[in-house]
Amino acid sequence: MPEFHTLAHDAAAALGFNYDSTAPAWLHPMMHLVLVLAPALLAVTLAAKAAWLLRRRLQAAPAAGAAEQGQDGGAWAGLPRQILRTTGRHQMVLVLLSLTAMPILYLTLELPKQIVNRVFESQDIAVPVLGFELSQVSLLFLLCGAYLAAISLNGLNKYWLNISKGRVAERFVRRLRLTVYRQWRRDRPAWRKPAVMPVLGPEVEPVGGFASEMLTVPLLQGGTLATILLFMFVQDPILAAAALTVLPLQLIIVxxxxxxxxxxxxxxxxxxxxxxxxxxxxxxxxxxxxLPAARSFRQLQDLRLQIHRLKFLAKAINNFLTALTPFLFYSLGGYFVLQERVSLGALVAMLSAHKEFSAPLKDLFRFYQQSEDVRIRYQEIRAFAAPAIGAPGFAQAAGRPRYTPAPARCGTSFTHERKSPL
Incomplete structure (x- = not known):
């Protein structure tokens, strides 16, 4: 396909790299993959994800509106809306701390490159810095001191962010427990009495953890990815595009x-x-x-094993795809260093940045998994806390009681609650 071949050459030329038939044979398919195939697949994948999220939002809007018209002010409206309504001021602090981390991160990526290029590879005895002439040793200590200050600020920022996230999580967990408990105490049929403890304990706590990460994880980890990509594009846009080669596969499989x-x-x-x-x-x-208890133990074991198999399969695939990017850096980046298109310091810095690139990407995938898990837990908590309508929520099936959640109904709002010693 000559048009496809021409498109790859034109894209490389637009990014400041011209290659012809004298280039190594392996370079041509790699440039096609990095500059044409992977970006096209990424664009299609992102468009499909955006369309799916929009359709899901439109389908969920009528249900959310019906919930808000229910009894007692709509305590069981959408989870994100309840989180913002309950912890809105605290969420602003988390947002500010997350945004502060971005310039600090860029410094931790830029300073190692400056150390390699301006100290180790420089042939000058004296280096001008802000109008002063510094020796290579003085410049080395100056840059190392700046790097130490940057990583110290980064550590302090993460510490205060985690402390603030813990406060938000515990605040929301307390409010949610109060709401479930009051609803359960007001209308508690016999079949719901033994089930209230697991609901108030292990089922509620993950929802509180999500409340502290609903805004911070997309901002912090998404901002980290954007900062790293900006740093990579400043060094070399083609190598930055190579870092995104496996991203479409991760977005499809995970x-x-x-x-x-x-x-x-x-x-x-x-x-x-x-x-x-x-x-x-x-x-x-x-x-x-x-006998029913023994059957339930066996069922729980089988379900847990299924979850482990699926989670570790997703982790193994994700780790393998992430390990492919350094291969592109070493091959394509090494060729660029030999051609003097990229400095050695820039390549080392990009390899270091890619190590930072995989961590926030994994955190974003984990956040997606957590949001889906919390959504399921919240729906089950709503089904438990809502009063039963008609028959109780346990129906006999094949000699065993089978839980079927009752239709959700709005309960007491936990945004306008009275002070309680609980």
Whole structure:
């Protein structure tokens, strides 16, 4: 396809790199992959993700509106809206701390490059810096001192950010527990009594953790990715494009595996509540519920093993795809250094930046997984806290009680609550 070949040459020329038939044979397919195929696949993937999110938002809007028209002010409206309504002022502090980390991060990437280029590779005895003539040794200590100050500021910023996130999480967990407890105490049929403790304990706490990360993770980790990409494009745009080569595959594979994990996680949550009901019936008389409890233990084991297999498969695929990018850096970047297109210091700095690039990308994927898990947990908490309508939420099926969540109904708002010693 001559048009495809011409497109790759034109893209390379636009980025300041001209190559012809005298270039190594492996360079041509690599440039096609980095400058044409991978960007096109990334654009299509991002467009598809945006369309899917928009369609999901439009489908969820009528349900959210119906929830807000319910009883007692809509305590069970959308989770993001409740988080902002409850911890809005504290979220602003988290946003400011997240944005402050970006310029500090850029300094930690730029200073090692300056150390290599201006000290180790420089042939000058005296180097001009801000109108002063400094020796190479003095410049080395100056740059190392600046790097030490930058990483110290970065550590302090992360410390205060984590402390603030912990306060937001615990504040939201307390409010959510109060809301669930008040709803449960006001309308508590017999089948819901033994299940309230796992709801108030392990099911509520992940929702509080998500409340502290709902804005900070996209801002901090997304901003970290943007800062690293900006640094890479400043050094060399072609190598920066190479860093994004495997990103489309990660965006396609990881969410598909996560959807399968979500389905199994929902079954596990319901099975835990079912086990609580079985154990409660077993305490009322000897010999009651022994066989159903053993079956539930086996079911929980199988579900947990399914979750482990899916999660570690996603992790293995993600780690393999992430390890492919250094291969592109060493081959393509090494060729650019030999051609004197890129300095050795810039290549070393880009390799260091790529190590930082994979961490926020993994955190963003983890945040996506966490948001999906919390969404499921929040829906189950809503189904538990809502009063049962008609028949109780446990129905007999094949000799075992099977939990079926009742339709959600709005409860007491936890934004306008009275002071309580709880």
């Amino acid at each position: 969410p598909r595996l996560q959807r399968r994990v979500n389905a199994v996680s929902r079954k596990r949550i319901r099975e835990m509540r079912l086990l609580g009901e079985i154990l409660d019936r077993g305490m009322r008389g000897p010999g009651q519920g022994a």
